[in-house]
Amino acid sequence: MELNLNAKEPEGLTRRARRYVGTHGIKVDVPPVGRLREQWVALGVPPTELDRVTAYQERWGGLVLPPAPYYDGGPKYLDPDLPEGSPTEGCWLDAGPQRTALPYSFVIGPGGEFGILGDRWTSLHQTVEGWVESLALAHHASTRAKRITRITGDAVDAIALDSFTLVKEVMGLADTWWRGRDSLVAIYAGEAECFSDSTCRTAWIYSGLDEWGLYGGVRDDDG
Structure with a gap:
């Protein structure tokens, strides 16, 4: 090959x-x-x-x-x-x-x-x-975050997203990304929906991001 x-x-x-x-x-x-x-x-x-x-x-x-x-x-x-x-x-x-x-x-x-x-x-x-965008964003955030936290199962419901906005470029359905003041949150619920098992949900919180960490490399029309 x-x-x-x-x-x-x-x-x-x-x-x-x-x-x-x-x-x-x-x-x-x-x-x-x-x-x-x-x-x-x-x-x-x-x-x-x-x-x-x-x-x-x-x-x-x-x-x-x-x-x-x-x-x-x-x-x-x-x-x-x-x-x-x-x-x-x-x-x-x-x-x-x-x-x-x-x-x-x-x-x-x-x-x-x-x-x-x-x-x-x-x-x-x-x-x-959208899938490729999510991979790129995960790589981008992981190299710039000061702290990365992984949360699983029902504890994902406790993540406060009221002040966050949906990241449009990943075009999320079961899996979504959220952008806050200095954090990015990825919520992966695909396996949970596929198998009707909420314990399969996983969230990654990338904290301590600066402006470049939050928006770097996004087209002007992506917000």
Whole structure:
């Protein structure tokens, strides 16, 4: 498998996320999904879904990013596989293989959402870009925070977020980021929703951040 030491910085991301991908991401060559098109058509996969798989691979295929601080690191690399589902309910695409054995898969939902599929389908972010933004923000915050606190289970409910604002660039659904006066808070509730188990919730609080730590690398229109 051929390795490129620097991944191309995708468009449609904040400067912070583009820098994160360009600096810490690598690209590996992956077999083009087009070679399987006829085989998948014979299996009844709608042409529109095949086009969606191709578009996903062209944008993200082979991208390897550092392990996430949650979900056992996230996908080992980004690359699609055979769509599953139905034309009426929508199809899910494999986002990429797991790094470790997990009771769920990383998938792209019918509307382009990035999420996990286990006991049920759970959307983590509105888009793949949102997932990448969350990885970039976690890396950014962890290198600049004076203190990092991890909270799990029902104790997550006790985090006071009244004075915080939602971080828009991560496009969070089950997983969200919040920005305060000198802190960033990441709340990961995807596993809890997927398995109806509140003990799976995790929050990371990055405290003691200056202005750059809070906003560095965000586009002007991201707030």
